[in-house]
Amino acid sequence: MGDLSEAVAALERLAESVRQLIDVTVTVAAPPATLAAATESVERVVAELRRFVPSPPPPRYQRPAPNTDPNDCFPYDLVIGRRSPLAPPIHFTWEAPKAIGRVRFGTPYEGPPGCVHGAALAGAFDQVFNVANVMQGVAGPTAKLEVLYRRPTPLFEELRFEGWQERVAGRRIHAVGRLLAGDRVTAEAKGLFVHLPPEDVLRMLAKR
Amino acid sequence: MGDLSEAVAALERLAESVRQLIDVTVTVAAPPATLAAATESVERVVAELRRFVPSPPPPRYQRPAPNTDPNDCFPYDLVIGRRSPLAPPIHFTWEAPKAIGRVRFGTPYEGPPGCVHGAALAGAFDQVFNVANVMQGVAGPTAKLEVLYRRPTPLFEELRFEGWQERVAGRRIHAVGRLLAGDRVTAEAKGLFVHLPPEDVLRMLAKR
Numbered sequence: 001m002g003d004l005s006e007a008v009a010a011l012e013r014l015a016e017s018v019r020q021l022i023d024v025t026v027t028v029a030a031p032p033a034t035l036a037a038a039t040e041s042v043e044r045v046v047a048e049l050r051r052f053v054p055s056p057p058p059p060r061y062q063r064p065a066p067n068t069d070p071n072d073c074f075p076y077d078l079v080i081g082r083r084s085p086l087a088p089p090i091h092f093t094w095e096a097p098k099a100i101g102r103v104r105f106g107t108p109y110e111g112p113p114g115c116v117h118g119a120a121l122a123g124a125f126d127q128v129f130n131v132a133n134v135m136q137g138v139a140g141p142t143a144k145l146e147v148l149y150r151r152p153t154p155l156f157e158e159l160r161f162e163g164w165q166e167r168v169a170g171r172r173i174h175a176v177g178r179l180l181a182g183d184r185v186t187a188e189a190k191g192l193f194v195h196l197p198p199e200d201v202l203r204m205l206a207k208r
Numbered sequence: 209m210g211d212l213s214e215a216v217a218a219l220e221r222l223a224e225s226v227r228q229l230i231d232v233t234v235t236v237a238a239p240p241a242t243l244a245a246a247t248e249s250v251e252r253v254v255a256e257l258r259r260f261v262p263s264p265p266p267p268r269y270q271r272p273a274p275n276t277d278p279n280d281c282f283p284y285d286l287v288i289g290r291r292s293p294l295a296p297p298i299h300f301t302w303e304a305p306k307a308i309g310r311v312r313f314g315t316p317y318e319g320p321p322g323c324v325h326g327a328a329l330a331g332a333f334d335q336v337f338n339v340a341n342v343m344q345g346v347a348g349p350t351a352k353l354e355v356l357y358r359r360p361t362p363l364f365e366e367l368r369f370e371g372w373q374e375r376v377a378g379r380r381i382h383a384v385g386r387l388l389a390g391d392r393v394t395a396e397a398k399g400l401f402v403h404l405p406p407e408d409v410l411r412m413l414a415k416r
Contacts, residue, residue, distance in 0.1 A: 010243035011233075017250040018226070018233050021257075022293045025219075025226050026284050030260035035218035041253045042225040045246050049229075052238035060318060076234050078317060079327050085230045086294055086316050108294050109286060110268060111349075118338075118350040119287050119331030126327040141319075142326040146354045 008075075011083045018085035026108050070094050070131045079127035090124060090161065092131050099132035101161035109155070116153040121179065125189040128163035129175040133193055136165055138173055140196035146189060153179065153186040163189075171195045216283075219291045226293035234316050278302050278339045287335035298332060298369065300339050307340035309369035317363070324361040329387065333397040336371035337383040341401055344373055346381055348404035354397060361387065361394040371397075379403040 021042070028035070060076050062068075070092040071080060078086040080101075090103040101124070111117030126145055133139035153159065163177030173193040178185050229250070236243070268284050270276075278300040279288060286294040288309070296317065298309040309332070319325030334353055341347035361367065371385030381401040387394050 006240045007237075007243070010240040010247070011236075014243050014247045014250070015233055017247045017254065018229055020254045021226055021229070021250055024254050024257045024261060025223055025293055026289075026291060027261045027265035028219075028257045029215075029262050029266050030257060032214045032218040034256070034260060035215070035222050038253045038257055039218070039222045039225045041249060042222070042229055045249045046225065046228045046232050048242070049232045049236045049238060049246055052242060053232060053235045054237050057235035057315060058237050060321065076316075076318070078325055081234075083234060084316060085233055107265060108284075108292060110284070113268065117286055117331075117334070118353065119334040122330035122334055122353050122355070123325075123327030126325070126330055130326075141360070142355075142357050144354070144356050145326065145330050146352070147330070147350075148352050149350050152349070 008083075015081075015083045015085050019088075022085060022108050023106055068135075070099065070135055073134055074127075074131075077127060079124055080131065090127070094131075094135045097132075097136065098162050098164045099128055099135060101128050101131070101163075102158060103161070104158050105153075105155055107155070112152060114152075114155055116155055116159075118147075118149060121149070121153060121187055122147045122189075124161060125163070125177055125179075125187075125191065128161045128177050129189075129191040129193065132163045132165055132175055132177075133173055138165070138168055138195050140171075140173070140194045142191060143172075143194050144190075144192040146191070148188045149186070150188065151184065151186050154181055157181055159186075163191075168195070216291075223289075223291045223293050227296075230293060230316050231314055276343075278307065278343055281342055282335075282339075285335060287332055288339065298335070302339075302343045305340075305344065306370050306372045307336055307343060309336050309339070309371075310366060311369070312366050313361075313363055315363070320360060322360075322363055324363055324367075326355075326357060329357070329361060329395055330355045330397075332369060333371070333385055333387075333395075333399065336369045336385050337397075337399040337401065340371045340373055340383055340385075341381055346373070346376055346403050348379075348381070348402045350399060351380075351402050352398075352400040354399070356396045357394070358396065359392065359394050362389055365389055367394075371399075376403070 075083045081087045090101040105116045109120040160180045166174045175191040177189045179187040283291045289295045298311040313324045317328040368388045374382045383399040386396045
């Protein structure tokens with residue numbers, strides 16, 4: 001476990017450095033020669049790391065266990081994953097029966113000037129519900145997602161996502177949620193999910 | 209213009225190299241020392257480029273002109289932006305009255321095993337509609353987005369987003385769209401947008 005957690009920590013640090021690189025890439029105004037030198041350095045890192053990419057790649061998901069930190073269930077997720085440079089990441093806590101996600105979105109996620117892109121918010125809600133479903137032990141793929149944008153969501157401010165299961169009817173899971181900037185609700189969402197028994201999910205995972 | 213297009217091309221190459229770095233970061237299984245060395249190299253690139261980050265950052269949007277390539281309107285967008293490493297990017301063409309977006313999503317966008325994450329698809333539709341609205345000259349922020357996930361959307365396959373304005377009623381813009389993998393519709397979406405006159409958008413932009 002010592003080696004494993006050392007490797008995990010090293011991967012998380014790499015992902016965080018790549019997040020910073022993404023941020024600087026969308027804000028820099030450097031001479032072409034400087035940009036070309038940076039590109040060459042990045043390409044060298046990519047070439048070095050590619051030597052260590054196994055096929056198939058490392059497992060994408062961890063099976064949730066009781067008292068699991070929800071962040072540990074989705075290490076590579078594009079919303080929550082600490083090992084995914086695409087993820088801000090949103091940091092989740094499970095405050096039963098609610099999934100709570102805290103995040104500040106930076107410049108790479110900008111839509112309207114000074115505001116978070118609607119695309120980032122819609123995507124976030126999908127995973128907010130997914131976390132709530134997984135933590136409740138009744139989860140599965142999204143069938144429908146509806147997002148209402150009530151007012152602009154500010155960039156650079158601490159935001160709070162909340163999502164919870166409203167009701168489960170047969171295999172249909174109905175989830176609802178909202179997004180707060182301070183005490184202002186900036187967006188609300190509803191999701192419909194289809195419960196897949198764990199054995200079906202494991203069968204899908206085995207195909208990887 | 210020669211210098212400008214050289215800088216733009218250099219930025220696009222940098223963004224593409226960072227995309228490859230993202231891909232390798234979410235698939236690598238290397239010893240901690242190798243990951244630490246990569247992290248240090250990335251941090252050096254970040255430190256070098258940070259010297260060239262102006263405040264405020266470069267303009268986020270280009271004013272759409274007649275016959276504009278839609279990709280040129282959103283250079284830093286997290287869905288379409290060629291200068292955004294977060295963007296796959298989806299490549300858009302304007303086939304009036306439809307915005308057509310072509311893309312293959314790779315491993316960083318994986319949700320269910322072998323499938324594109326619902327978060328990536330929801331976010332993509334928001335911007336598919338935004339492109340359709342901007343190209344029609346009647347655009348503004350998202351009020352509501354609804355996505356129906358009909359069947360799993362495959363990773364690594366060429367996908368085709370289609371989005372168009374269904375009707376404009378006063379300031380309310382109703383858009384609809386769908387996502388195709390080959391001839392299979394894997395998702396459908398509807399969006400409601402609020403038309404903002406260009407002068408209001410420019411006023412928002414001026415605040416940057």
